[in-house]
Amino acid sequence: MKRTARWIAVLRTPVGAGAGVLLLAVLLLALVAPLLWSHQATAIDTEHLLEGTSAKHWLGTDNLGRDIFYRVLVASRTSILLALIATSIAVVCGLALGCAPTVLGRRGGRLATAVVNIAVAFPGLLLALFFAVVFGVGAKGAVLAIGLAGAPSFARLTQTLVAGIEKRDFVAAARIAGVGRFRMLSRHILPNIAEPLVVNATIGAGGTLLAFAGLSFLGLGVQPPAYDWGRLMGESLNSIYVHPAAALAPGVAVVIAGLAFNLFGEAVAKGFGVPVLKGSRLPQGETAPAAEVDEDAVLVVKDLHVSFPGPVTPVRGISFTIGRSEIVGVVGESGSGKSLTALAVAQLIESPGQVRAAELSFLGAPLLGRAAVRSTAAARRRLLGTSFAMVFQDPMTSLNPTMRVGAQLAEGAREHQGMSRRQAMNRAVDRLRAVRIPLPERRAHQYPHEFSGGMRQRAMIGMGLMGTPALIVADEPTTALDVTVQRQVLELLEQIRTENEVAVLLISHDITVVGQVCDRVLVMYAGRIVEDLPASELYTGARHPYTRALSAAVPDLDTPLDEPLAVISGRPVDPAHYPSGCAFAARCEFATDRCRTEDPALVSHGPAHQVACWNPQGSAAWQARYPGTESIRTGQR
Amino acid sequence: MSELRFDQVSVRFGTGSRAITAVDDVDLVVPSGQVVGLVGESGSGKSTLARAAVGLVEPSYGRILLDGVPLDHRAGKRRPLQMVFQDPYSSLDPRMTVGDTIAEAVPRTAGNRADEVARLLELVGLDAARANAYPGALSGGQRQRVAIARALAGQPDVIIADEITSALDVSVQGTVLNLVRSLQRELKLSMLFISHNLAVVRYVSDLIAVMYLGRIVEFGPADQLLTDPQHDYTRELLAAAPRRGTTSSSPYPSQRTSA
Numbered sequence: 001m002k003r004t005a006r007w008i009a010v011l012r013t014p015v016g017a018g019a020g021v022l023l024l025a026v027l028l029l030a031l032v033a034p035l036l037w038s039h040q041a042t043a044i045d046t047e048h049l050l051e052g053t054s055a056k057h058w059l060g061t062d063n064l065g066r067d068i069f070y071r072v073l074v075a076s077r078t079s080i081l082l083a084l085i086a087t088s089i090a091v092v093c094g095l096a097l098g099c100a101p102t103v104l105g106r107r108g109g110r111l112a113t114a115v116v117n118i119a120v121a122f123p124g125l126l127l128a129l130f131f132a133v134v135f136g137v138g139a140k141g142a143v144l145a146i147g148l149a150g151a152p153s154f155a156r157l158t159q160t161l162v163a164g165i166e167k168r169d170f171v172a173a174a175r176i177a178g179v180g181r182f183r184m185l186s187r188h189i190l191p192n193i194a195e196p197l198v199v200n201a202t203i204g205a206g207g208t209l210l211a212f213a214g215l216s217f218l219g220l221g222v223q224p225p226a227y228d229w230g231r232l233m234g235e236s237l238n239s240i241y242v243h244p245a246a247a248l249a250p251g252v253a254v255v256i257a258g259l260a261f262n263l264f265g266e267a268v269a270k271g272f273g274v275p276v277l278k279g280s281r282l283p284q285g286e287t288a289p290a291a292e293v294d295e296d297a298v299l300v301v302k303d304l305h306v307s308f309p310g311p312v313t314p315v316r317g318i319s320f321t322i323g324r325s326e327i328v329g330v331v332g333e334s335g336s337g338k339s340l341t342a343l344a345v346a347q348l349i350e351s352p353g354q355v356r357a358a359e360l361s362f363l364g365a366p367l368l369g370r371a372a373v374r375s376t377a378a379a380r381r382r383l384l385g386t387s388f389a390m391v392f393q394d395p396m397t398s399l400n401p402t403m404r405v406g407a408q409l410a411e412g413a414r415e416h417q418g419m420s421r422r423q424a425m426n427r428a429v430d431r432l433r434a435v436r437i438p439l440p441e442r443r444a445h446q447y448p449h450e451f452s453g454g455m456r457q458r459a460m461i462g463m464g465l466m467g468t469p470a471l472i473v474a475d476e477p478t479t480a481l482d483v484t485v486q487r488q489v490l491e492l493l494e495q496i497r498t499e500n501e502v503a504v505l506l507i508s509h510d511i512t513v514v515g516q517v518c519d520r521v522l523v524m525y526a527g528r529i530v531e532d533l534p535a536s537e538l539y540t541g542a543r544h545p546y547t548r549a550l551s552a553a554v555p556d557l558d559t560p561l562d563e564p565l566a567v568i569s570g571r572p573v574d575p576a577h578y579p580s581g582c583a584f585a586a587r588c589e590f591a592t593d594r595c596r597t598e599d600p601a602l603v604s605h606g607p608a609h610q611v612a613c614w615n616p617q618g619s620a621a622w623q624a625r626y627p628g629t630e631s632i633r634t635g636q637r
Numbered sequence: 638m639s640e641l642r643f644d645q646v647s648v649r650f651g652t653g654s655r656a657i658t659a660v661d662d663v664d665l666v667v668p669s670g671q672v673v674g675l676v677g678e679s680g681s682g683k684s685t686l687a688r689a690a691v692g693l694v695e696p697s698y699g700r701i702l703l704d705g706v707p708l709d710h711r712a713g714k715r716r717p718l719q720m721v722f723q724d725p726y727s728s729l730d731p732r733m734t735v736g737d738t739i740a741e742a743v744p745r746t747a748g749n750r751a752d753e754v755a756r757l758l759e760l761v762g763l764d765a766a767r768a769n770a771y772p773g774a775l776s777g778g779q780r781q782r783v784a785i786a787r788a789l790a791g792q793p794d795v796i797i798a799d800e801i802t803s804a805l806d807v808s809v810q811g812t813v814l815n816l817v818r819s820l821q822r823e824l825k826l827s828m829l830f831i832s833h834n835l836a837v838v839r840y841v842s843d844l845i846a847v848m849y850l851g852r853i854v855e856f857g858p859a860d861q862l863l864t865d866p867q868h869d870y871t872r873e874l875l876a877a878a879p880r881r882g883t884t885s886s887s888p889y890p891s892q893r894t895s896a
Contacts, residue, residue: 169728170738173784176691177742177791178716187741191732333806453679482678482833483877509806512879553811555836556880557863564815565840568808571776 010271019263026260030080033073041070052243060246062235068246071232072253079228080257082143082221083209089147090208091201094154102162102189103181116159119152127152128211132220142221146211150204157200161193199269206261213254229254297321298470298503299345302359306340309352314575315340316527319358319602322471325501327494329514329535331550332524335572341524342475342507346390363387363470385416389464393476395456399448405459406432406444413466427466435462435492454485458492465496472496473505478513490517511551515539520608523547526573526583529602532610543605543616545588582614590615639704639794641667641690641718641827646699648685659685661851662699667795670825674842674859676835676874682851683831687797690829691720703794715744719788723800725780729772735783736768742790757786761816778809782816789820795827802837810837817841835878839863847871 010016045065052060059068097116101109119127127149135141165171166189174188215221216230217237224231229250236247299322306315315337322328332338344355347367360368365383392398400408409431410424419427425444432440435458448456457477464472474493478486494517496502508514514521515538523531523544531544542548552566559565570587579585585595594614602612648660660682667673677683688694690701692710701708703717710716719742722728729738739757740750747753755765761782772780781801788796798817802810818841821828832838838845839859846856847870855868866872 169722169724170730172688172693173720173722173728173787174730174741175693176716176718176720177787178714179741187733188730192730333808483835484678484873487877511807516879550807553807555811555814555840557836557839557875557878558880559836559840561840564818565811567811567815 006271007268010268013267013271015263016267016271019260019267022256022260023264026076026080026257029073030077034077037070038074040067041074042066050239050243053245059249060243062246068232068236068249071227072229072249075228075232075250076253076257078139078222078226079209079212079230079254082139082228083205083212086143086147086150086212087201087205087208089144090150090154090204091197093148093151094156095158095197097151097155098158098162099185099189101159102166102185105181113159116152116155120156122152124149124153125211125214128215129220132215137220137223139222139226142212142215146208146215149211150208154197154200154204158193158197161196162189165189165192196269199265201265202268203262203265206258206265209258209261210254213250296323298324298326298363299505300359300361301341301345301357303357304341304344304360305354305356306337306344306349307354307356310576312575313578314527315344316578318524318527318529320522320529320532322503322505324470325497325503326520327497327504327506327518329506329508329518329521330524331508331511331514331521333550333572334509335575336524337527337575338507338509338524339475342390342473342505345505346388346473347384348390382416385412386467387470389461389467389469389472391457391460391464391472391474391477393479395453395460395480396448398460399456401448404445404447405451409444409459409463409466412463417467428462431462431465432459434465435459435496437462452485453481454488457481457485457489461489461492461496465500469500469502471503471505473507475507476509477506479508479510486513493517511538511554512556515551523550526578527575528583528612529610530584530612532602532608534608537609541609541618543609543611543618544584544613545590545615545617546584548617582612590617639717639827640669641795641829642702642705643686643690644700644702646686646689646696646701648682648689648694649697658851660689660696663848663851663853665846665853665856667827667829668844669827671843672821672826672828672830672841674838674845675829675831675848676833676838676845677848678833681848683833683848684799686848687720687799687829687831690795690797691716691718716791717794718797719791719793719795720797720799721781721784721788721801724804725777725784726772726804728784729780731772733771734768735770735772735775738772738783739768739787739790742787744792747792753790757790758783760789760820761786776809777805778812781805781809781813785813785816785820789824795829797829797831799831800833803832803834814840835863835874847874 011020043066045061045067048057048061048065050061050063051057054060057067057069059072062068062071097112100112104112128145131145131148132141135144171184171188174184179187212221212228213230213233216228217234219234222228222231232250233247236243236250240247301321302319304315304318305313307313314335318337318341320328330338330341340349343349345360349355355368357368360366362383365380367380399405406425406428409428410419410421413419413424413427414421429440429444432444437443437455437458443451443455448459451459461472472493477493478489481489490513493504493506497504506514506518515535518535521533521535521538522529523546525546531542531547533542533547538547539551542551546568549566549568553568555565568587573579573583579596581594581596581598582588582591582600585591588595592615598614600612600614602610605611605616643663643665646660646663647658650657650659663686665673665686675683675686685694689696690708692708708718729735735758736751736754739754743750743753751768754768758765758767763779763782763786767775767779772783775783784801801817802813805813814837817830820826821841830838830841842859844857845859845862846853847862847868848854849868849870855862855866855871862871863875866875
């Protein structure tokens with residue numbers, strides 16, 4: 001299963017492997033040391049009391065002449081066992097307290113939360129000392145003390161994790177299905193929070209080990225004749241200047257064992273938090289010298305590839321040009337590579353993602369490849385900072401919630417245009433007015449949460465207008481908005497285009513949105529452009545079966561009610577395994593053998609219209625104009 | 638199947654001057670065997686109304702009646718209302734197989750659970766062998782089918798569908814809507830179908846209710862409401878809904894230039 005694979009992946013990392021081996025060694029030692037060496041460790045040699053390092057006693061002897069080296073080895077079991085027991089107590093108590101709100105209902109839950117809140121406020125060591133006094137001096141008391149002292153932080157962690165899971169719909173769904181509280185906890189909640197809890201318990205065990213050593217060192221922990229590392233340290237402390245090895249050895253043991261737990265926990269946490277990527281390194285981007293510069297083009301993209309290690313290539317060979325004040329739409333299903341195209345254009349693909357292109361230039365300045373290296377990074381940043389704007393899907397997460405809206409707008413202008421604070425603020429207010437935010441002077445001093453969704457999106461667009469942008473890239477700018485607000489934002493984009501001569505690259509999954517405002521539409525499927533056509537022909541003149549199916553699948557207010565909706569059967573292509581032929585062939589009702597073996601290229605079908613298909617549809621006119629063209633079908637099957 | 642009636646239902650959150658009325662004095666009837674579509678913008682209270690019906694939220698005033706009897710949401714009782722959620726990626730437990738998820742909702746009296754799960758999976762157009770799959774192995778559309786199967790497993794009298802196609806790709810949306818329609822006709826389900834998309838609501842609903850700022854502002858037969866809208870907000874919704882071939886120079890002038 002996937003989870004096993006993840007554990008293996010964790011153990012394959014250098015830290016994970018090292019920590020794993022170390023932890024295993026420590027646990028093995030704890031298991032076998034008392035069996036093998038307890039006799040040596042307890043043998044009293046009255047002739048060698050308090051001796052230093054010698055060939056017979058590597059680390060010297062204690063006040064009864066017992067060999068310290070063996071005592072350190074044998075003490076590993078007591079130390080680690082007690083630390084593990086204490087950790088278990090902490091985890092069990094923490095879990096019980098943390099899950100109590102789920103099981104007890106509202107009033108009991110509030111009480112449990114209050115108890116945890118108060119307990120968390122006390123420092124752990126203080127709690128441990130307090131409990132140690134309550135439970136009395138000795139190993140049992142120390143275990144209880146340290147275990148209970150560790151419980152509040154676990155309880156808090158559990159509470160947070162549980163709260164996160166409880167918000168998910170499947171918990172609500174189970175509740176509606178009549179699932180009881182305890183079953184809810186055992187079937188739905190605990191399995192989903194187990195991993196972070198296990199990781200934290202492992203890290204916690206390292207801390208507990210240290211705390212236990214501390215208590216024993218102070219004489220509050222293990223009592224003679226039993227001994228653990230802390231006790232050994234305490235006993236040898238008096239002679240630390242005479243025989244340092246005797247005092248340091250147990251200390252080193254504590255450090256090694258603690259490290260083993262902590263490192264292993266950290267490695268697992270890292271492995272489970274971040275997906276571990278493996279596979280071959282991709283070749284570096286190779287870029288051909290730029291061809292002649294198109295004066296009118298704002299953005300030129302030629303043969304753009306975006307790839308991730310795996311190897312996965314979600315965008316493979318896209319070319320398009322955006323002219324001045326042109327609105328170009330990109331549509332496609334999720335996973336078609338449309339958003340990655342936008343991010344690649346904006347230079348926002350982060351490692352390990354890689355962007356390659358024969359040409360990627362903005363206002364004639366190359367953004368990628370050798371030529372781009374020559375123009376300094378700072379100049380490029382200024383160019384992008386002033387002439388390029390990006391609008392994201394979710395305006396709540398793309399605005400900083402702790403900064404006033406006006407200040408956020410002003411920030412970029414001060415950075416890139418060297419404006420003074422007052423100038424930048426005035427410009428920000430002016431831009432907020434330009435995107436039709438009412439009372440912009442007052443609104444500029446508000447925080448993003450005081451804005452509605454539509455207004456936040458306008459503010460984002462206003463931020464893009466702080467400079468004199470030549471291109472706005474809008475990635476699903478209206479998806480999170482209501483239809484009525486969506487319309488206003490689209491109108492705003494159009495208006496800005498006409499007033500400021502800005503080109504817009506509009507990414508959307510919604511073909512109706514794209515059809516409404518764009519001049520030209522690029523339809524993407526499986527990382528390629530399959531059709532490039534004027535928006536006015538989207539519903540009447542589309543040739544690619546995918547474009548036609550996509551527009552037919554969207555119900556509108558004229559959809560006939562007595563027939564089932566048109567659907568596209570099958571699933572999108574997995575970007576790790578593209579078929580050899582046309583990527584859409586498996587879902588296409590017009591597919592022929594050629595479609596399954598040969599990949600069609602994007603070719604011209606009349607002015608301003610390109611299609612990548614062996615069997616373009618609805619092409620009677622096309623056939624009449626260019627008689628004899630092969631494999632064009634007009635009929636339907 | 639039976640009739641669901643909201644009788645002067647209000648839901649308020651918070652207390653005192655900071656209280657927010659999410660649902661304000663709503664009267665709404667879902668007649669037996671019919672689909673009522675509920676449209677409105679986000680924050681209009683559609684989902685809160687749905688959550689009140691299934692007992693996830695307590696109404697602060699009013700009653701919710703099923704065939705004239707107030708609903709009882711106490712544990713252990715049969716749940717006559719079932720709900721399908723918006724996000725199929727969040728509404729299925731990632732640690733439970735599809736079969737277990739559905740089986741959990743099957744009443745104890747329903748005989749052999751495995752058979753029932755297989756029957757339900759077939760009903761929503763999935764292979765019965767999928768019962769052993771984890772949600773991670775399914776696409777969004779398939780997950781939503783599983784969620785529908787789980788809702789049907791409880792043998793509900795009324796199903797509440799809360800934005801069930803909003804998180805899906807358009808190519809998948811069609812299959813789920815077709816499924817909902819055919820199931821509804823086949824099983825004569827009473828259904829409250831919530832969506833912000835008027836075109837989607839129009840496609841599945843017999844009656845349409847328009848919700849605005851917590852109130853139902855218009856309620857009537859679907860074709861009548863769409864051809865002859867009475868309330869300003871309904872007209873605005875209709876104007877904003879995209880139609881085939883609509884471009885920016887649309888015949889609908891924008892009514893609110895600033896919000």
